[in-house]
Amino acid sequence: MDLLSNLALGFSVASSLANLAFCLIGVLLGTLIGVLPGIGATATIAMLLPITFQLEPVSSLIMLAGIYYGAQYGGSTTAILINMPGESSSAVTAIDGYQMAKRGRAGTALATAALGSFFAGSVATFLVAIFAPPLTTIALKFGAAEYFSLMVMGLVMSVALAHGSVLKALAMVVLGLLLGMVGTDVYTGAPRFTMGMNQFADGLNFVAVAVGVFGIAEILRNLEDEHDRQVMTKNITRLFPNREEFRQMVGPVLRGTGIGSVLGILPGGGAILASFASYTVEKKLSKNPGEFGKGALAGVAGPESANNAGAQTSFIPLLTLGIPANPVMALMIGAMIIQGIVPGPNVVTEQPALFWGIIASMWIGNLMLVVLNLPLIGLWVKLLTVPYYVLFPIIMAMCSIGVYSVNSNPYDLFAVAFFGLLGYVLSKLRCEPAPLLLGFVLGPLLEENLRRAMILSKGDPTTFLTRPISATLLLLSLAILVLVFLPQIRKRREEVFTESDA
Amino acid sequence: MSTKPKDQTDIAAGLFFMTLGGFFGWQALQMEIGTSLRMGPGYFPMVLSGLLFILGAVILFKAFGRADDEPFGRIAWRGILFILPAPIFFGLTVRGLGFVPALFITTLIASQASVRMRPLPALILAIIVTIMSTLIFSYGLGLPFRRFGPWLPV
Numbered sequence: 001m002d003l004l005s006n007l008a009l010g011f012s013v014a015s016s017l018a019n020l021a022f023c024l025i026g027v028l029l030g031t032l033i034g035v036l037p038g039i040g041a042t043a044t045i046a047m048l049l050p051i052t053f054q055l056e057p058v059s060s061l062i063m064l065a066g067i068y069y070g071a072q073y074g075g076s077t078t079a080i081l082i083n084m085p086g087e088s089s090s091a092v093t094a095i096d097g098y099q100m101a102k103r104g105r106a107g108t109a110l111a112t113a114a115l116g117s118f119f120a121g122s123v124a125t126f127l128v129a130i131f132a133p134p135l136t137t138i139a140l141k142f143g144a145a146e147y148f149s150l151m152v153m154g155l156v157m158s159v160a161l162a163h164g165s166v167l168k169a170l171a172m173v174v175l176g177l178l179l180g181m182v183g184t185d186v187y188t189g190a191p192r193f194t195m196g197m198n199q200f201a202d203g204l205n206f207v208a209v210a211v212g213v214f215g216i217a218e219i220l221r222n223l224e225d226e227h228d229r230q231v232m233t234k235n236i237t238r239l240f241p242n243r244e245e246f247r248q249m250v251g252p253v254l255r256g257t258g259i260g261s262v263l264g265i266l267p268g269g270g271a272i273l274a275s276f277a278s279y280t281v282e283k284k285l286s287k288n289p290g291e292f293g294k295g296a297l298a299g300v301a302g303p304e305s306a307n308n309a310g311a312q313t314s315f316i317p318l319l320t321l322g323i324p325a326n327p328v329m330a331l332m333i334g335a336m337i338i339q340g341i342v343p344g345p346n347v348v349t350e351q352p353a354l355f356w357g358i359i360a361s362m363w364i365g366n367l368m369l370v371v372l373n374l375p376l377i378g379l380w381v382k383l384l385t386v387p388y389y390v391l392f393p394i395i396m397a398m399c400s401i402g403v404y405s406v407n408s409n410p411y412d413l414f415a416v417a418f419f420g421l422l423g424y425v426l427s428k429l430r431c432e433p434a435p436l437l438l439g440f441v442l443g444p445l446l447e448e449n450l451r452r453a454m455i456l457s458k459g460d461p462t463t464f465l466t467r468p469i470s471a472t473l474l475l476l477s478l479a480i481l482v483l484v485f486l487p488q489i490r491k492r493r494e495e496v497f498t499e500s501d502a
Numbered sequence: 503m504s505t506k507p508k509d510q511t512d513i514a515a516g517l518f519f520m521t522l523g524g525f526f527g528w529q530a531l532q533m534e535i536g537t538s539l540r541m542g543p544g545y546f547p548m549v550l551s552g553l554l555f556i557l558g559a560v561i562l563f564k565a566f567g568r569a570d571d572e573p574f575g576r577i578a579w580r581g582i583l584f585i586l587p588a589p590i591f592f593g594l595t596v597r598g599l600g601f602v603p604a605l606f607i608t609t610l611i612a613s614q615a616s617v618r619m620r621p622l623p624a625l626i627l628a629i630i631v632t633i634m635s636t637l638i639f640s641y642g643l644g645l646p647f648r649r650f651g652p653w654l655p656v
Contacts, residue, residue: 054643165512167564171519171557178526178550185533185543192543193529216585223581223615389616390627396585396612397605397631400592405645413593417586424582428574429515447546459539 007129010356014364019062022055023361026063027368030070035077035380036391040090042327042434043218044071046210047395049335050402057339058354062361064335068328069121069365072311073373076113076304077380081106090307092275096292096299103295108241110377112249112297113304114370115241120257120305121366124312127261128319129359132348135320139345142321144453145463149473151446154323156477157266158435160484161273168431176436179204180443187451199411206334208412209440211399212419213426213433214327219392220424245297252282252302260309265316266325278306312362319355320345323442327434330441338406507569516562523555584615600651601640606632 013019026048033044048067052060072090079090080097093113100109142150159169182193183203194200241249256278263274282302283292292299314325315332322344324330336343341351348355373380403412423433457463465471530551536542588611595604609628613619639645 051639051643054645165561167557167561168512168515171515171554171561174550174554174557175519175522178522178547178554181547181550187541188534188543190533190543192533192547193526216589219585219615220578220581223578223585224576387618389613389618390623392585392615393609393613393619393624393627394631396588397609397635400589400608401605401635401639401645403589404592404596405639408646410593410596413589416589420586420589421582424578425518428511428577429518430511431515450546451541454538454541459537461538 002133003129006133006352006356007360009352010129010358010360013058013353013357014062014360019059019357019361020364022059022063023066023365024368024372026052026066027070027365027372030067030072031074031077031369031373031376031380032070032383033395034071034074035383036074036395040075040214040218041068041071042210042331042437043214044074045328045331046207046214047399047402049207049210049331050405052335053338053406057336057341057351058357060335060339061332061354061358062365064332065358065361066365066368068311069308069362069369072308073114073117073369074380076117076307077110077377078384080109080113080300081381081384090275092279092303093300093307095279096294096296099293099295100297100300105295107377108245108297109300111240111374112245112301114374116249116253116256116301116305117308118366118370119253120260120307120309121312122363123257124261124264124309125359125362125366127313128315128362129356132316132319132355132359135316136345136348139320142345142469143467144449144456145467145470146473147321147323148446148449148453149464149470149477150321151323151442151449153473153477153480154317154325155435155439155442155446156480158326158438160480164430164432166484168429169435172426172431172433172436173439176439176441177443177446179209179436180440181447183444186444186448197411199409203444204415204440205403205406205409205412206338206441207406208403208415209419210327210331210334210437211403212416212421213423213437215395215399216416216420217423217427217433219395220420221427222388222392241297248297249301251285252278252298253305255281255285256302256305256307257309260306260311261313263306264310264313264325274306274310275303278302308366315358315362318343319347319358322347323445324438327437330437333441507567509565509568511574512561512565512568516558516560516565519558519561520555521558523551523553523558527551527555578615580617581615584611588612595653596647596651598651598653600649600654601647602632602636602649603651603654605635 014023029048030044033047034041045064045067049064052063055063075090076093076097079094080101083094083098097109097113100106155173159166159173182200184190184201185192191201259278259281260274263277279299279302282298283289286292286296286298314329317323317325318329318332322333322342324333333343341347341354399416400413403416406412426433453463454461464474526547530544530547533544533547534542535544535548588608591611592604592608606628609631610624613624613627636649640647640649
């Protein structure tokens, strides 16, 4: 009955009037920005992150979580209506969703995505509530060596799941780790890579890096080629699926939820993998696979559920180990640290109200999405018709205010411009930004645990291999690396990403 | 133009990573490396810089003998010219000019990044954004910004 009393605590926190309001604002803002073409969940959160800093820790994390769900939902709306997915996880939805929209079934596709996401979100929230606490007890047994190995595995996974060249993704991780070193060395107090500027003694501002690499770089990409978008708005007459369509939805949604829940826990961006895996499964199981790519309902229902379930369960490694599973969770960690919370297994015992409040708010956020967004779809669609040249100056103003509000440090704004340029150059060189951000967040943690483990083992590097959990994690990472470099898997992986790009 | 195929993007990427690796490594040289038991501040950065340099070299090496599968595409020069200075301008002036004028000019600068933006709509947009942001962030959320700074003769 522990679970029930904990959930009761969580709901009492999350359903306070203020927190409900913040969750609502978060969901609305998240959808608002997320629906903008070419801006995915990560960029949305990076932009909106600063406005949550003035709030109390619980409220701010609840609002951020709301922004996350909203942004994901907004992303799938854009994917379905204008075939412009903001993030690779909704790229899969775009394949069949856009085709459905073209055939006048846009409303059905949107409703299917919303309902599937809600179901998956509910189930996955429950899973988080069940599995997170026992996992924290395991996590408490983790020493420095285990943490180091676990983070290595997370980084390797992010490499394996990134688009395009594995080598480039590896280089991006290393570059991210190096950027994470900027600032003062914790052990000796020596300044590192600060170029003699005291303003960078506390390290590069995380928000500035995220906004630059994800937000600004994205705007620059969109400005390369300003063309008109075609919005599929004409045919949103019937929203709710009829009985036949409901029947078609059930299987894919259930399977998608299962796949997403499992893959979401994996460090390194499981949600992206989840939506693709679900699409493949549905295509294999379908009686008429030829329908896929031409507007199959299952091709929307499955991946969307998987995507959302994965988004939810990716909170498990964050809440139990303090290790982000994907760039969005990296942003969450950044937010927690700014709020003075040290993410990790101690959060459950030290701040039960925060922990369970976030879990309860996940479900509330998902509920709000369905209740609000189905009626509001007309509004979001209108937003898609607002020309881009009106939107991005607003986004730039928000980014500037947001980044400055974190520390009132003008140097953070210079860092935004610098990382915007760096992000743009890297995207031109076809390098994915996600591994860089993950490396940036994990860099300091990785180094600290490495150094601590070495001191504990009196300088013996075999400590990582003689401790069983650590050895297993390192072996797994090695196996993943070997796998992605195997010619056969590599070819398959390329196919996977080309298909999701199409 | 040589006839041998090569992936221009990857050549650039490889060189870019090698440069960065070299730069970080050079900077790390000035720090104490330490031993693997008591790692100095430069130990881990040095290892990473080396790794980045090697990865860059491998990317460069593999770029030869393979055609560029995706063209480099257009570069958003106008975007770079106007988008990037916007936050810098805000950073330089938010204390001196104050929140309201700094934000107004920042938005105006950013709006010039698009060829489609006409002067009058840009002006109107900047005014609306400034008013809304001042209401939301300064009055609503109570962020501690000076609305008008000491540089102004007010």
